[in-house]
Amino acid sequence: MMLTDRKKKILQIVIEDYIATAEPVGSRTIARKYDLGISPATIRNEMSDLELLGFLEQPHTSAGRVPSAQAYRFYVDSMISPGALTDNDRALIDGWYRERVRSIDDIFQSTAKILSRMSKNVSMVLTNRDSSSSFSYMRFLPLDRNRAILCLITDDGNIDNCVVDIPLGMKQDEMDYLAQRISNKLHGMKLSNIKGNMLEELYVDLSGDKMLFTSLLKAVQQMSAGQQEQKMFLGGTKQLFNQPEFRDADRIKELLGVLEEEKLLKDMLNAGENSGLRITIGSENKFTSIQDCSMVQATYRLNGQVVGTMAVLGPTRMEYCKVISVMDYLHKYLQVVFDKAKT
Amino acid sequence: MMLTDRKKKILQIVIEDYIATAEPVGSRTIARKYDLGISPATIRNEMSDLELLGFLEQPHTSAGRVPSAQAYRFYVDSMISPGALTDNDRALIDGWYRERVRSIDDIFQSTAKILSRMSKNVSMVLTNRDSSSSFSYMRFLPLDRNRAILCLITDDGNIDNCVVDIPLGMKQDEMDYLAQRISNKLHGMKLSNIKGNMLEELYVDLSGDKMLFTSLLKAVQQMSAGQQEQKMFLGGTKQLFNQPEFRDADRIKELLGVLEEEKLLKDMLNAGENSGLRITIGSENKFTSIQDCSMVQATYRLNGQVVGTMAVLGPTRMEYCKVISVMDYLHKYLQVVFDKAKT
DNA sequence: TGTTAGCACTCTCTTGTGTAGAGTGCTAAC
DNA sequence: GTTAGCACTCTACACAAGAGAGTGCTAACA
Numbered sequence: 001m002m003l004t005d006r007k008k009k010i011l012q013i014v015i016e017d018y019i020a021t022a023e024p025v026g027s028r029t030i031a032r033k034y035d036l037g038i039s040p041a042t043i044r045n046e047m048s049d050l051e052l053l054g055f056l057e058q059p060h061t062s063a064g065r066v067p068s069a070q071a072y073r074f075y076v077d078s079m080i081s082p083g084a085l086t087d088n089d090r091a092l093i094d095g096w097y098r099e100r101v102r103s104i105d106d107i108f109q110s111t112a113k114i115l116s117r118m119s120k121n122v123s124m125v126l127t128n129r130d131s132s133s134s135f136s137y138m139r140f141l142p143l144d145r146n147r148a149i150l151c152l153i154t155d156d157g158n159i160d161n162c163v164v165d166i167p168l169g170m171k172q173d174e175m176d177y178l179a180q181r182i183s184n185k186l187h188g189m190k191l192s193n194i195k196g197n198m199l200e201e202l203y204v205d206l207s208g209d210k211m212l213f214t215s216l217l218k219a220v221q222q223m224s225a226g227q228q229e230q231k232m233f234l235g236g237t238k239q240l241f242n243q244p245e246f247r248d249a250d251r252i253k254e255l256l257g258v259l260e261e262e263k264l265l266k267d268m269l270n271a272g273e274n275s276g277l278r279i280t281i282g283s284e285n286k287f288t289s290i291q292d293c294s295m296v297q298a299t300y301r302l303n304g305q306v307v308g309t310m311a312v313l314g315p316t317r318m319e320y321c322k323v324i325s326v327m328d329y330l331h332k333y334l335q336v337v338f339d340k341a342k343t
Numbered sequence: 344m345m346l347t348d349r350k351k352k353i354l355q356i357v358i359e360d361y362i363a364t365a366e367p368v369g370s371r372t373i374a375r376k377y378d379l380g381i382s383p384a385t386i387r388n389e390m391s392d393l394e395l396l397g398f399l400e401q402p403h404t405s406a407g408r409v410p411s412a413q414a415y416r417f418y419v420d421s422m423i424s425p426g427a428l429t430d431n432d433r434a435l436i437d438g439w440y441r442e443r444v445r446s447i448d449d450i451f452q453s454t455a456k457i458l459s460r461m462s463k464n465v466s467m468v469l470t471n472r473d474s475s476s477s478f479s480y481m482r483f484l485p486l487d488r489n490r491a492i493l494c495l496i497t498d499d500g501n502i503d504n505c506v507v508d509i510p511l512g513m514k515q516d517e518m519d520y521l522a523q524r525i526s527n528k529l530h531g532m533k534l535s536n537i538k539g540n541m542l543e544e545l546y547v548d549l550s551g552d553k554m555l556f557t558s559l560l561k562a563v564q565q566m567s568a569g570q571q572e573q574k575m576f577l578g579g580t581k582q583l584f585n586q587p588e589f590r591d592a593d594r595i596k597e598l599l600g601v602l603e604e605e606k607l608l609k610d611m612l613n614a615g616e617n618s619g620l621r622i623t624i625g626s627e628n629k630f631t632s633i634q635d636c637s638m639v640q641a642t643y644r645l646n647g648q649v650v651g652t653m654a655v656l657g658p659t660r661m662e663y664c665k666v667i668s669v670m671d672y673l674h675k676y677l678q679v680v681f682d683k684a685k686t
Numbered sequence: 687t688g689t690t691a692g693c694a695c696t697c698t699c700t701t702g703t704g705t706a707g708a709g710t711g712c713t714a715a716c
Numbered sequence: 717g718t719t720a721g722c723a724c725t726c727t728a729c730a731c732a733a734g735a736g737a738g739t740g741c742t743a744a745c746a
Contacts, residue, residue: 024738026737026738026739027738027739028737028738029737029738038689038690039689039690039691040690040738041689041690041691041692042688042689042690044738044739044740045688045689045740047739048739048740058738058739059698060696060697060698061695061696061697061738061739061740062695062696062697062698062736062737062738062739063697063698063737063738063739064737064738064739065738136486139484141482141494141496141502143479143496143500147500149496149500149502151484151494151502153484153486153492157486157490157492157506159484159492159494159504161502163500238596238599238600238603241592241593241595241596241599247592248592249584249590249591249592249595250584252584252592252595253581253584256581256584257581260581367709369708369709369710370709370710371708371709372708372709381718381719382718382719382720383709383719384718384719384720384721385717385718385719387709387710387711388711388717388718390710391710391711401709401710403725403726403727404709404710404711404724404725404726405707405708405709405710405724405725405726405727406708406709406710406726406727407708407709407710408709
């Protein structure tokens with residue numbers, strides 16, 4: 001299916017005008033706003049053809065035309081070439097990042113915020129905690145006579161801790177010895193591989209102290225679970241209100257409901273883990289409640305491993321070009337941050 | 344201003360019917376639904392009096408009547424006596440708490456969730472981190488040749504940590520000595536009182552290593568700031584959509600905007616720290632954007648010190664009685680949890 | 687053959703009008 | 717003091733008419 005250049009041009013105008021205004025685009029409008037050197041009647045004929053080809057749709061006979069999902073698909077596939085951001089945008093982003101980043105979580109939260117502000121839509125950032133990190137060692141830090149803080153350290157510098165009750169009369173050097181033994185046993189193991197029964201032979205060392213043993217076990221497992229957890233950051237849910245297609249309170253309510261279902265969102269984002277950039281338009285999405293939406297999603301990797309996904313969710317009428325540019329920039333930014341963190 | 348028993352009765356019926364239905368209440372409705380033994384005409388006369396006294400308002404001449412802010416005030420002050428929850432409600436609450444509480448934060452989050460579900464309104468839980476906790480000691484945990492994890496431990500078992508770069512060639516026992524010295528210096532001090540300049544004389548110990556010094560300083564300050572921070576948990580923002588008074592998308596948007604302004608919310612909740620239970624009706628609230636709302640707020644204490652506040656925000660038409668009962672129950676629940684945690 | 691002007695047609699959106707329904711206030715009777 | 721009756725008011729809803737925007741079709745033109 002080849003389109004003439006003129007048809008392409010008109011299609012592009014309809015799409016971009018509709019993206020900008022959210023109003024059906026009429027032949028007259030096109031002739032007035034864009035100087036194509038042809039009359040509305042000619043444009044009408046072309047649009048009529050485009051409708052037959054499935055690129056345009058009419059909400060009703062006397063309205064202008066609206067791009068179909070197929071049109072958006074064609075548009076993102078072969079009509080746009082996302083360029084660099086404007087200096088202004090870059091400065092804005094850099095500023096936002098500088099504003100408030102203390103922890104890793106802050107970085108992701110900021111990314112979500114920036115993504116939503118720039119795209120004027122809801123954004124999601126999903127991080128795969130690095131499940132490749134491995135156990136380094138553990139240590140007891142004394143707290144008071146009956147309790148100590150158990151610290152677990154991973155090779156990438158993450159630390160997890162919990163308070164454990166210690167058996168009456170147990171000395172610090174006994175505890176150090178115990179920590180040493182467990183550390184030797186587990187050192188270098190991937191957190192995800194650590195199972196409870198590996199520690200069972202240590203039960204003897206604990207002079208059969210059941211409570212301490214279960215505390216230790218729980219701590220190790222909790223840490224390993226915490227590390228593997230995927231964490232979700234949402235940004236700009238309020239943006240929904242600014243989209244005319246969601247002017248209806250019930251629709252917003254429904255979408256907010258979806259956004260609260262963290263599991264569902266994770267499924268959505270995990271679905272397309274393979275490719276780098278993924279754009280899902282309208283009913284291409286499997287999840288029924290957002291089939292009038294589009295999602296632009298980028299997966300980022302570190303050393304070949306997927307470490308996270310960011311996405312923008314909005315009406316099919318979305319500034320794809322801008323969104324992609326922003327994601328590209330954010331992606332590079334994160335890459336730098338994580339590369340630095342790793343070394 | 345004394346009301347006759349019959350006026351009181353009618354006022355109560357109007358308020359409770361309006362709370363239940365959100366529709367203006369007419370004399371006919373009252374006569375039909377509630378068997379008062381008097382005719383609509385008599386009720387009309389009484390309602391007319393109540394309107395003159397400022398308790399009732401008419402949206403327009405031919406609508407029923409609606410309680411005024413003054414009526415709600417009178418209602419909560421002298422017409423309700425919050426009783427115990429039903430067994431069913433108690434079971435629900437206990438179930439929700441059991442569902443997912445691992446950390447302290449989970450408890451507060453659950454409290455917010457429960458509060459919003461039971462009240463069918465937005466809930467807020469604000470916690471004052473215990474600023475009375477004091478520095479116990481610090482410790483370096485080795486990570487690799489260039490870095491160590493700095494752990495700060497408070498007397499109540501809280502631990503904070505950050506990764507610091509260590510000077511080339513610094514040995515573990517040197518670091519232990521350093522940690523020991525700083526610990527001795529700061530031990531027992533309230534976190535909120537720790538200032539940067541206290542550590543300045545240690546600068547010499549660090550052989551003038553500026554980087555390590557600033558890292559340490561930052562870690563200590565960050566921890567002290569983190570401990571003092573008030574943390575806010577929101578629940579049930581989606582409930583806004585279920586309130587007919589907020590059917591308008593713009594109004595919801597405005598309210599959601601307010602709810603995102605964490606600082607504003609903190610100000611709101613901190614305003615009434617003194618009293619245990621505080622009910623703010625309509626324009627009694629100083630913040631203009633929620634002057635068509637009411638807020639029921641309870642402050643809870645531990646050993647005389649304010650440790651947190653919970654609140655329900657909703658339209659003035661609120662089930663005050665139920666809300667108060669629920670808060671009372673949650674309050675007792677938290678009391679038990681924290682008493683246990685402290686010992 | 688492609689392009690254009692003209693015109694009738696269609697559909698939505700807004701405005702105005704009429705009616706049903708709910709509730710009130712007033713008056714006169716009990 | 718209470719009640720029935722009645723006129724009055726106001727809203728909500730339905731329906732109709734007109735304006736506006738856009739289309740499709742036809743016939744003329746280059």
